[in-house]
Amino acid sequence: MELWFSEKHTETVKLSIKVDKQLVSLQSDFQRIDIFDSQEFGRFLTLDGYMMLTEKDEFIYHEMITHVPMAVHPNARRVLVIGAGDGGVIRELTRYKNVEHIDLVEIDEMVVKICKEYLPQTACCFDDPRVHPYYEDGLKFVRKHENEYDLIIVDSTDPFGPGEGLFTKEFYGNCYKALKEDGIMVNQHESPFYTSDAIAMKRAHKRIVESFAISRVYQAHIPTYPSGHWLFGFASKKYHPIHDLNASRWNALGLKTSYYNTNLHKGAFYLPNYVQEMLHDVE
Amino acid sequence: MSKLIGDAACAKSEGEKNNETDRLSCQTEAPILEALEEFKQMRLVPFDVPGHKRGKGNKELTEFLGEKCLTVDVNSMKQLDNLCHPISCIKAGEELAAMAFGAAHAFFMVNGTTSAVQAMILSVCKRGDKIILPRNVHRSVINALVLCGAIPVYINPQINERLGIALGMKLSEVEEAINANPDAVAVLVNNPTYYGICSNLKAITQLAHAHNMFMLVDEAHGTHFYFGENLPIDAMTAGADFSSASMHKSGGSLTQSSFLLCGANVNAKHVRQVINLTQTTSGSYLLLSSLDISRRNLALHGKQIFHDVENLVEYARKEINHIGDYYAYSKELINGDSIYDFDVTKLSINTLDVGLAGIEVYALLRDEYDIQIEFGDIGNILAYVSVGDSYKNIERLIGALSEIRRLYKKSRVGMLRHEYITPQVVTTPQEGFYSEKMSLPLEESVGHICAEFVMCYPPGIPILAPGEAITKEIIEYIKYAKDKGCSMTGPEDMEINRLNVLRGD
Numbered sequence: 185m186e187l188w189f190s191e192k193h194t195e196t197v198k199l200s201i202k203v204d205k206q207l208v209s210l211q212s213d214f215q216r217i218d219i220f221d222s223q224e225f226g227r228f229l230t231l232d233g234y235m236m237l238t239e240k241d242e243f244i245y246h247e248m249i250t251h252v253p254m255a256v257h258p259n260a261r262r263v264l265v266i267g268a269g270d271g272g273v274i275r276e277l278t279r280y281k282n283v284e285h286i287d288l289v290e291i292d293e294m295v296v297k298i299c300k301e302y303l304p305q306t307a308c309c310f311d312d313p314r315v316h317p318y319y320e321d322g323l324k325f326v327r328k329h330e331n332e333y334d335l336i337i338v339d340s341t342d343p344f345g346p347g348e349g350l351f352t353k354e355f356y357g358n359c360y361k362a363l364k365e366d367g368i369m370v371n372q373h374e375s376p377f378y379t380s381d382a383i384a385m386k387r388a389h390k391r392i393v394e395s396f397a398i399s400r401v402y403q404a405h406i407p408t409y410p411s412g413h414w415l416f417g418f419a420s421k422k423y424h425p426i427h428d429l430n431a432s433r434w435n436a437l438g439l440k441t442s443y444y445n446t447n448l449h450k451g452a453f454y455l456p457n458y459v460q461e462m463l464h465d466v467e
Numbered sequence: 468m469s470k471l472i473g474d475a476a477c478a479k480s481e482g483e484k485n486n487e488t489d490r491l492s493c494q495t496e497a498p499i500l501e502a503l504e505e506f507k508q509m510r511l512v513p514f515d516v517p518g519h520k521r522g523k524g525n526k527e528l529t530e531f532l533g534e535k536c537l538t539v540d541v542n543s544m545k546q547l548d549n550l551c552h553p554i555s556c557i558k559a560g561e562e563l564a565a566m567a568f569g570a571a572h573a574f575f576m577v578n579g580t581t582s583a584v585q586a587m588i589l590s591v592c593k594r595g596d597k598i599i600l601p602r603n604v605h606r607s608v609i610n611a612l613v614l615c616g617a618i619p620v621y622i623n624p625q626i627n628e629r630l631g632i633a634l635g636m637k638l639s640e641v642e643e644a645i646n647a648n649p650d651a652v653a654v655l656v657n658n659p660t661y662y663g664i665c666s667n668l669k670a671i672t673q674l675a676h677a678h679n680m681f682m683l684v685d686e687a688h689g690t691h692f693y694f695g696e697n698l699p700i701d702a703m704t705a706g707a708d709f710s711s712a713s714m715h716k717s718g719g720s721l722t723q724s725s726f727l728l729c730g731a732n733v734n735a736k737h738v739r740q741v742i743n744l745t746q747t748t749s750g751s752y753l754l755l756s757s758l759d760i761s762r763r764n765l766a767l768h769g770k771q772i773f774h775d776v777e778n779l780v781e782y783a784r785k786e787i788n789h790i791g792d793y794y795a796y797s798k799e800l801i802n803g804d805s806i807y808d809f810d811v812t813k814l815s816i817n818t819l820d821v822g823l824a825g826i827e828v829y830a831l832l833r834d835e836y837d838i839q840i841e842f843g844d845i846g847n848i849l850a851y852v853s854v855g856d857s858y859k860n861i862e863r864l865i866g867a868l869s870e871i872r873r874l875y876k877k878s879r880v881g882m883l884r885h886e887y888i889t890p891q892v893v894t895t896p897q898e899g900f901y902s903e904k905m906s907l908p909l910e911e912s913v914g915h916i917c918a919e920f921v922m923c924y925p926p927g928i929p930i931l932a933p934g935e936a937i938t939k940e941i942i943e944y945i946k947y948a949k950d951k952g953c954s955m956t957g958p959e960d961m962e963i964n965r966l967n968v969l970r971g972d
Binding site: 323 | 835836837858859862863865866867869870873874
C-alpha cells in the first residue's frame with residue numbers, strides 16, 4: 185500500500201510526500217486541519233490541504249522570520265505575533281531574555297490545541313509566562329492597539345483562506361499604528377516564482393510600501409513550499425534591515441541556530457534580478 | 468404535470484391552513500425549478516429560440532457562464548409555462564410567493580423592480596390623476612409618471628440636520644396633502660428608504676384607505692421585512708394595496724428579478740394586463756428560477772438568515788462607532804413619526820465628522836482598500852450586508868474605515884450637508900419630458916424648467932425631474948456632487964455640462 189500527500193503548487197505542478205500514517209483530520213470553524221507522519225520530512229501539518237510546516241524544514245522559516253528583525257531592533261521587548269498557531273515563532277522569540285511580553289493572536293484555537301498535542305517540536309513554549317494567547321481575528325486585534333509594540337511578526341497562511349485579511353492594506357496600516365515609533369513588522373511574503381504566488385507577493389509588497397517608510401524583502405530556501413524560493417517582508421518605521429544590523433550584539437547572545445547567521449542576514453536581502461524587477465514594478 | 472397541479476393546490480388551500488407547519492411544508496416546493504429539472508431530463512431537440520441552443524452555438528459564452536446556466540436559458544413552452552399568461556408552474560410559483568409574502572397575489576417581475584414600481588403606478592393612475600408621494604423617490608417612480616401623465620403631489624420629506632438625509636413621511640403632512648387633494652387616487656411611500664428609515668406605514672395606509680385612495684409601497688429595500696423577526700412592519704401586513712419588493716437586493720435572487728405584491732382589494736387580472744404592456748414576452752428562466760429558489764429559501768430559512776445579518780450589522784455598528792467621528796446610526800433616531808422605525812439590517816454611516824464626503828470614503832474604500840460598498844452620497848455611505856457576508860469581511864471594512872480616518876481625516880469646514888433640495892414643480896413630469904426643448908450650459912439653465920432627470924447613481928433619487936424649475940442652489944449642488952466624484956446620470960449630455968430645458972413661449 186502507498187499513501188501519498190499531494191499539494192498542487194500550480195494547476196499543473198504538484199509536490200507529493202509519501203505518508204506513513206495520518207494522525208489527525210478534522211474541520212475546525214475556519215479550516216481543515218491534517219497531521220501526517222512521513223519518513224522524509226517527519227511529522228507535518230497542513231491547513232486546507234496546504235503545507236504549513238514539516239519537522240524537517242520548519243527551522244528555516246521560523247529562524248528567518250524571527251532572528252532577522254530581532255538582530256536589527258536594539259531592544260524588542262513587546263512583540264505581537266499574528267497567526268503562528270504552531271508555536272514555532274514563539275519558540276524562537278522566547279529564547280531572547282530581553283523580550284518581556286509576547287501577544288499571540290491566532291484565529292483558530294484548534295490549530296494550537298492540535299499542535300500542542302502532535303507537534304511538540306514547535307509548540308513547546310506556550311507555557312512561557314511571557315506568552316499571552318488571544319484567539320481572534322488578527323485584523324480586529326491589531327486595530328485596537330496603538331503605539332504599543334516594538335515588533336510585529338505576521339506568520340499568516342496564504343491570502344486565499346482565513347489569512348486573506350492579513351494581506352490587506354488596512355491590516356498593514358493598522359500594524360503601523362500598533363507599532364511604536366521605531367517598530368518593525370515582518371511578514372510571510374509568499375513566493376516570486378509561480379505566477380499566482382507572485383501576484384500575491386507583489387500585491388502584498390505594494391500595500392506595505394504604501395504604509396511604511398522602509399520596506400524591504402528578503403529570501404530563504406524552504407523545500408516544502410511552492411518552488412522552494414520563499415520571501416519575507418521587512419517593514420520598518422526607522423531601522424534599516426542591513427545598516428542597523430548589530431551583528432556583534434546578536435552574536436554575543438550566543439543563540440545556536442541552524443540556518444540563520446548574521447552574514448546570511450545581509451545576503452538574504454540581495455535578491456535575484458527578476459524579483460527585484462517585480463518589486464520595483466509596484467514600488 | 469400532476470406534480471405541478473399538486474403544487475398549485477398546495478398554495479390555494481392556504482386559507483384553510485393556519486398551521487405554521489403546513490404553511491412551511493408547502494414552501495419546500497419550487498415549481499419552476501422542478502419544471503426545469505424535468506425539462507432537462509426530456510432532452511428535447513431544440514428547434515426554437517434562443518439560438519444559442521443550450522449554449523452549443525456560443526462556446527465562449529458557455530465557457531464563461533457555465534453549461535448548467537445555458538441549458539436552462541430557454542423559451543416559454545408547454546411544460547415551462549408562460550410568464551405573460553401563467554397557467555402551470557409559473558402560476559404555482561406565484562401562488563407560493565404570494566403565500567410566503569402574505570399577499571393576495573404575487574407577480575414574478577423580470578425587468579427589475581423598476582418594472583414593478585411602474586406596473587403598480589400604471590395600474591391605478593391614468594393621465595391627469597393625482598398621486599401623493601414624497602419627492603425622494605427612486606427615478607422609476609417619476610418615470611412611471613412620465614409614461615402615464617399622472618400629476619405628482621409631492622410631500623417634502625423631513626430632513627435630519629445632523630445627518631443631512633431625507634427621512635420618512637410625517638403622518639400630519641400626508642393628511643394635509645390628502646385634504647388639499649381629495650381627488651388624488653393613490654398615496655405612494657418608499658419604505659424603508661435606502662438608509663433604513665421607515666414611515667408609519669400602517670397609519671398612512673389607514674388614512675389613504677379612509678379617503679378611498681390606493682396605498683402603494685416602494686419596498687425595494689425591504690424584502691427581508693417579510694421574513695425576519697423584529698423588523699419593521701411590511702407593506703402587506705400594514706394593509707397596503709401594492710408593494711414592489713426587490714427580491715434581488717436582500718432576497719438573494721439574480722439581478723433584475725423582483726416581485727410585485729398585491730393586496731386583496733386589487734384586481735390582479737387588470738394588473739397582469741398592465742404588466743404585459745411593457746414586459747418582455749421572453750421572460751428569462753434564469754431570473755424566474757432564481758425568484759422561485761430564493762422565495763423558498765427565505766420562507767424556510769429567512770428568520771435565521773436575517774437574524775445573522777442583524778447580528779453582523781449590530782457588531783459592525785458598535786465597532787465603527789467606537790472608531791470615532793463616524794456615526795453608524797440605528798434605532799436611536801426613532802421619533803415616532805418621520806422616523807417611525809429603523810431597519811437595523813442597514814449599515815448606514817455618516818462620514819461628515821471625518822471631514823470627508825460619503826462619496827470620498829466610498830472611493831477610498833474601493834481604490835485604496837479593494838472594498839466595494841453600495842453607495843456614498845454627500846454625507847453618508849451605505850455598506851450592504853447580507854447572508855453572503857462573514858465576520859472576516861466585516862473586519863476588513865471596519866479596519867479600512869479606521870485607517871481612512873487615521874490617514875485622511877480633515878476639518879469639516881466647507882462640507883455641504885444637505886442631501887435634499889425642495890423641488891419647485893412647474894409642470895407634470897410627462898409635460899416636462901415631452902415638450903419642445905433646448906440645450907443650455909449648466910450655469911445658464913438657472914430659471915428654466917428642466918426637461919430631463921439629473922441624479923447621482925446610486926442612490927438614483929432625482930435632484931431634478933422633468934417639469935421642475937432649475938435653481939441656483941440645485942446647480943451648485945450638481946457641481947459640488949460632480950466635484951466630489953459622484954457618478955451623475957440622467958441628462959442627454961453624459962458629462963452633465965449642459966441641460967435640456969423647456970423652450971419658453
